[in-house]
Amino acid sequence: AVIHKTHVTCKCHGVSGSCSLITCWQQLASFREIGDHLKDKYDGATEVKINRRGRLQIKNPRFTLPTSGDLVYLDQSPDYCVDDELTGSFGTQSRLCNRTSPSTDGCNLLCCGRGYNTYKTLVKERCKCKFHWCCYVECKTCAKLIDLHTCK
Template sequence: MAKRFLQGATPLGTGATAKFMHAVNMHNNRAGRRAVEQSLTLECKCHGVSGSCSVRTCWRGLGASGPSAAGSRLLRRYATAAEVRPRSGGRLPPLYHHDNLLYTTKSPDYCLPDKKRGSLGTIGRVVRQRWDI
């Protein structure tokens, strides 16, 4: 269901850049789904009279620690994401593993001041706890 929902998006435009961005998004969607899939565990429940377990139903689910396990896995992949540049035909370079996340432009560092972007930065700010306010 997630695949149909996420992969159903069509690229905006028809140029090579639009095709490239679509390929990057589809790659990252696939990597995200794999991270969740790798975090699934087998969960079972017994059914029967007085807990006799005459019928056992099992399924794969995230379990109690699943969402945090999937989040941790994605955070590690985010920290090691690879920058990619458009190639002819809007295709991705073939050297990226299907578990890696990709990005096309570097995010600004909001910790440091950047006058060009109008950011004062966050270094040196005093962080108040909620109860101090």
């Protein structure tokens, strides 16, 4: 994937940009670009099985044959949404999540579509801190009510 995503980059050298000498090199794609490429391959992977002759065969004949650049797999990925001692997954029930995040810590994704509960909780933290010469910091303790979200 890294080699496939490299591209040629060139730079001109010369007086006032005359381009009398050009230097070119292979440049790696960004980490994000390579990651997106691999994620696309993962999402389009084909399930295969081993036939009687010990060769790989597509499990569902409705799908087209994978090319040498495609990913294939023998076993389904485990469902990390539910508690499973065999895979070591604790599931996501009761996990803290971020209600507003569209990323992997967001309640929509992390809670696997089961929804989430919202709780109000009182948090005490240091605030109104002052530095005194010399040499200590004095703070007050402030209490604030915040919302916590946990997966159902």
